Each structure stands twice: as C-alpha cells, then as structure tokens.
Amino acid sequence: MKIDSLEIIELEMAIFVRRLTSLSSDKKFGNIDRSAYLLLHQISAHGCAGVKALADIFQLDISTVSRQASSLEQKEYVYRIPDPQDRRAYTLQITDLGKHELDEYKKARSVRFKEVLKEWSDEECQTFAQLLRKFNITINESRAKEPS
C-alpha cells in the first residue's frame, strides 16, 4: 500500500541524506563542495544568473549564495558581468577553469557512484535515475505552491 511505501521513503530518505553527506565529504573531490558544484552546474547548464535568482533556485538565503559566489569568484571559477539594465545587479558566468573543475568533479563523482552501483542492473539504475529526477521536480513544484 502507498502508506507503507511512504513510511519507508520517509525513513530511508533520512538515512540516505546521512550516507550521501558522508560520501560527499569523504573525498573532497578537489576544490569543489556540493554547494559549489550545484552553483557551477546551474550556471553552466542553464545560463548565467545573479545571486538572487540562484538563491531562489536552491532555496538558500541570498547571503549564503553571495558567499558561495565570492568563493567561486576568488578561485576564478566564475566571473561577474554587470547588468547594464540594473546597476545593483550582475550575473555570474562560468570560466574555462570553472568548466574544467566542474567536469573533473563530475567525473570523480561518477566514478564513485559507478563503483557503488556496480552490482545494480541497467534497468535498476535507469529507474532510480528517473525517480530521483522526478522526485526533485516534484518537490520543487510542491515547494513553489506553498506559502514559503
């Protein structure tokens, strides 16, 4: 029944976050942490954006993203383009170095997941990938509808 599944999901998600958190910090995979990864991925895949927009996307405080952006800028993984329309604002653009690091990081993570999932069948991996993606979309939608 669906209720049973929900209870399993509820518990397993808590465990899952714990496991993934230690998996991620296990190896720092170079200079990038999960936050930086998501930021870099976002501007690399979906175009450059300002601090505010990124904070909205990731449901983080603007100040948090501001610091993450500074850190990325300091490492020269991104640079700022002033917004000609609005002199308060700017957008973050990924640099070649940033693209390179992002790629390396992705590769390192994929290697790790490949090893963890080496006994899983293709089908299981595909299904899991789809459901994870669907969950992320779902939770994003559900968040958008709610009184934040």
Place this chain on the structure above:
Amino acid sequence: MKIDSLEIIELEMAIFVRRLTSLSSDKKFGNIDRSAYLLLHQISAHGCAGVKALADIFQLDISTVSRQASSLEQKEYVYRIPDPQDRRAYTLQITDLGKHELDEYKKARSVRFKEVLKEWSDEECQTFAQLLRKFNITINESRAKEPS
C-alpha cells in the same frame, strides 16, 4: 545505457540532498533533528547500543555521537545503562518519552512526504521506496569493504 543513468544519478543526488536538507530544516518538526531521529530510530528498532557502535553505524565521529547522545539524554529521550562487563561503556536505551517523540516526528515527516508525493502512483512510490532502501544497503556494503 548505464553510464547515462549514472550521470543522472550523480547530479540528481546532489540536488536531492540540497532539497531534502531544506525540507528537513523547513519545519523543525518539534524537538528532533535528523541526527537525533536516526539515533532514536536505531536504538528503538535495533536495540540499545553504545556511542562507539552508533558512531560506526552512522559513520560519524565518536565525539559527534557523544554530543548527540548527551542532548537526547538531556531531553530525557534516552537514558544510559552502564555495561556491567566494561565500566567504561554503557548503552543507550530509549525512554517512553523518546518513543513518543520519535513517533510524532515520523508522523510529521510522513504527512509532509505524503503531500509531496500525492500525485505519484502507488507503484512509483513502491519502486522508489525499494530502490532507496536498496541504495542505502548497497552504499553501506560498499563502505564496509573499503579502506576507511
């Protein structure tokens, strides 16, 4: 192909952790956080255990678990039983109050997930639950084999 799935999993997991982290802290669901929840669940479901054993299970530093345990003890969600064989050690036992709070917390989380997943079919929920559980078991095994 499996490689493609792995790349999706790799990215979606990072997003997933971000989403879940903000989902969990969104509402503090009472007095319990994720760490406390996992600790309480562990000793409730799998019997009482000492700080060392719990740290091993969750891949946390002993000092971290020690503090979490103190915090739970202070809230009277657990109590300590000295180990008669080893006077350095003790085990943590859940109290009735602890059981109650654990239950409430589980319920609150389930309500939240139920809402997020309300449009999902029974089958999808079941499959997702199974794969999450399987992933947690897999990652646990893979960890055990490795040079920690």
Place this chain on the structure above:
DNA sequence: CTACATTGTTGTATTATACAACTTTATAGA
C-alpha cells in the same frame, strides 16, 4: 607490571547556513 588499546568526554576549529543591518540603486506615489 607495564605498555598499549578502547570507550567516552570535552576543547577547539571549520563549514554551511540563516538572520539582521547596511549600501546602493531602482521604482512608485504624492
């Protein structure tokens, strides 16, 4: 008996985060 190992605690540092105060710039209302 001595040396080493183990369980747990506590001090300290780090990291990711939020909130609040602030600056600069934009916009809307009188």
Place this chain on the structure above:
DNA sequence: TCTATAAAGTTGTATAATACAACAATGTAG
C-alpha cells in the same frame, strides 16, 4: 520631481553539525 519603499548584494554575527586532538578511565596482552 521629490520622497518613500522595494530590491540586489555584502558583511557581521549566531547557530548547528561536524571532525580532530587531548584527555581520563578502564580494559587487555606481553
């Protein structure tokens, strides 16, 4: 047009979860 308010970002400060190191008490093996 002037003024009040809103918005984009930054920086100061606080908190929470974590790790590492130093330590105390106890156990174990040579």
